[in-house]
Amino acid sequence: MASSTDPATTTTRAERLAEYLERAQAGEAGAVDAIVRELNPLLWHVARSQGVPSSDVSDVVQNTWLELVARLDEIRSPQALTSWLVVTTKREAWRTNRKRQTTEPSDTLVDIVDEAPELGTDLITDERDRVLWRTFQQLSQRCRQLLRIVAMVDRPDYAVVGDALGMPHGSIGPTRGRCLAKLRALLLADPLWESS
Amino acid sequence: MNRPDGTRDPDDIEATGELDGIDELDVEILDRIAGLHGRIDGPPDDFDEEMVFAVAASELGAELARLEEQELVTARGSDERTQTMSFAATSLTILLTITDVAGNRVRVDGWLAPGAGHDVQLRSRGGAADRRTVADSAGRFVVDRVRRGLTQVVVRLGGGSLIVTPTFEL
Numbered sequence: 001m002a003s004s005t006d007p008a009t010t011t012t013r014a015e016r017l018a019e020y021l022e023r024a025q026a027g028e029a030g031a032v033d034a035i036v037r038e039l040n041p042l043l044w045h046v047a048r049s050q051g052v053p054s055s056d057v058s059d060v061v062q063n064t065w066l067e068l069v070a071r072l073d074e075i076r077s078p079q080a081l082t083s084w085l086v087v088t089t090k091r092e093a094w095r096t097n098r099k100r101q102t103t104e105p106s107d108t109l110v111d112i113v114d115e116a117p118e119l120g121t122d123l124i125t126d127e128r129d130r131v132l133w134r135t136f137q138q139l140s141q142r143c144r145q146l147l148r149i150v151a152m153v154d155r156p157d158y159a160v161v162g163d164a165l166g167m168p169h170g171s172i173g174p175t176r177g178r179c180l181a182k183l184r185a186l187l188l189a190d191p192l193w194e195s196s
Numbered sequence: 197m198n199r200p201d202g203t204r205d206p207d208d209i210e211a212t213g214e215l216d217g218i219d220e221l222d223v224e225i226l227d228r229i230a231g232l233h234g235r236i237d238g239p240p241d242d243f244d245e246e247m248v249f250a251v252a253a254s255e256l257g258a259e260l261a262r263l264e265e266q267e268l269v270t271a272r273g274s275d276e277r278t279q280t281m282s283f284a285a286t287s288l289t290i291l292l293t294i295t296d297v298a299g300n301r302v303r304v305d306g307w308l309a310p311g312a313g314h315d316v317q318l319r320s321r322g323g324a325a326d327r328r329t330v331a332d333s334a335g336r337f338v339v340d341r342v343r344r345g346l347t348q349v350v351v352r353l354g355g356g357s358l359i360v361t362p363t364f365e366l
Contacts, residue, residue, distance in 0.1 A: 033248045040247055044239040058243070062250040062362050063262065069254035095262075124232070132228050151230035155218065180222055187225070 013038065013154050017078035025072055032072075036065060039082065042152045043089045046165075049145040050093035056100075060092045079160050082153065086164035127196035135186045135193075142167070143179035150180075246346070249321050250363045253350045258358040261285035261349075283349070283361045290349060290359070294366060301341045302366055308351065311335025315352040320345055321363075342366060 011019075017038060023031035043064060047057045067088055068075075075081050124130045136144065146167050150158050162177075187193045254260075261283035269278045276296055283290040293305040308314055311334040318327040318339055325345070331337040347366045351359040 029252065032251055036247050036251060037244050040244050041234070041239055044243060045233060045237075048237055054237070054240075057239070058246055059263065059362055061243075062247055063260060065247050065251045066254050066258070066260045066360055066362065069251050070256065070258045070260065072256055123236075129228055129232055132225065133232055136229065136232075147226070147229055148233055151226040151233070180225065183225060184221065 014078045014156060017081060021075065021078060021081055025075075032069060035068075035081070039085055042082075042149070043085060045148055045152050046086055046089045047093050049148050050090055050097070052093045052096055056096055060096050061089060063092045064089045079157065082157050083160050083164045086149070086161055090165065128193065131190055131193045131196060132187065135183060135190065138186065139179060139183060143182065146179050147183065246363065249319075249346065250348060253319055253348055253360050255358055258360050259285040259287060261288065261290055261351075261359050261361045263362060263364070281364065285359050287357075288351065288353070288359050290351065290361065292349070297341060299341070301343055304339045304342050304366075306331070306337045306339070306349075308335035308337070312354060314354060317350040317352075318342060319348040319350055321347075 017035065020031045020034045020038070024035060040061070043061045044057055047060045048054065052060050064085060068085065075084060124133055136147070139147070146162065146165060149161055149165060153161050158177075262285075263281065264284045265280070265282045267280045269280070270276070271278070278296075279292075279294040281292045281294070283292075289309045291307045291309070295303045295305070297303050304318065306316065308316075308331050312331070313333050314331050314335075316329050316331055316337050316339075320326055320343060322345075325343040327339045327342060329337050329339055344366045346363050348363045349361040353359065
């Protein structure tokens with residue numbers, strides 16, 4: 001794969017996606033695989049942030065990818081691609097969650113809000129990471145969902161992803177955004193963050 | 197994320213807020229959030245390969261048959277298990293009954309509704325054990341001694357259009 005013309009090593013993600021999208025729309029199967037590899041981790045985190053248990057994420061995300069291949073000709077730009085994938089994954093996640101709610105006893109519904117595992121901070125070795133993780137858990141669920149997803153994309157896509165998740169403008173980019181500003185303020189007020 | 201920016205259209209920069217107050221600390225915070233979630237709750241190692249396998253069966257205009265129901269029945273007093281699965285697309289329903297047979301293999305009894313003699317493929321990861329058959333005019337088909345593993349059903353309708361299920365573990 002690695003050659004001087006390999007877009008994976010020479011360009012921004014938006015440029016790579018633009019090229020993969022064009023090649024995929026021209027019928028090159030390998031280009032679809034490249035799109036999958038580029039955005040698959042993002043979709044994993046979208047599904048998890050919507051409360052899909054890890055064991056069901058494959059089902060949710062592959063529905064998204066299968067739908068994409070079927071409708072590839074409708075996608076006009078890399079931003080539209082990312083946005084479409086996030087919206088579709090969120091919809092597929094809801095569909096799965098709803099089905100689980102109707103087929104499983106109600107005491108398992110706690111899964112629905114399990115968007116990230118509870119974690120002993122002793123598993124995190126870096127001190128700054130440890131402070132960040134603890135502080136991150138103090139944010140609202142919506143802020144945690146949003147920042148988790150936004151952290152997976154490049155800056156030009158912050159607003160695109162915020163829109164796709166149905167977050168109000170101002171929750172992230174074009175300004176720093178409420179959620180990030182809150183987290184930043186909490187961290188700056190924490191002596192452990194400053195000293196590490 | 198901290199990737200090198202090429203030159204961009206100034207309108208694009210304004211629209212996406214790159215001239216905003218996001219500074220190095222914000223970038224560090226977001227990078228750490230991405231890193232932590234990736235390590236603590238990231239995708240399994242073969243997640244990419246699973247998705248790449250699934251999409252290889254699809255094509256432009258294909259229809260997704262979503263998993264609707266799944267049930268495992270174990271016969272009383274024996275080890276014999278039967279699994280039923282149903283998948284629904286707008287134009288076709290696929291019902292599968294999966295029964296254990298000798299040699300760690302399974303027999304797949306399928307029914308397509310509305311019934312017609314469509315081409316049916318059972319794709320298996322790796323491709324070595326792909327199986328093909330044609331349904332009878334009532335939409336019934338049988339594939340015996342199917343190897344266990346990640347599998348996907350692909351139905352080619354008479355008119356040429358394609359129906360694909362998600363992958364599932366046989």
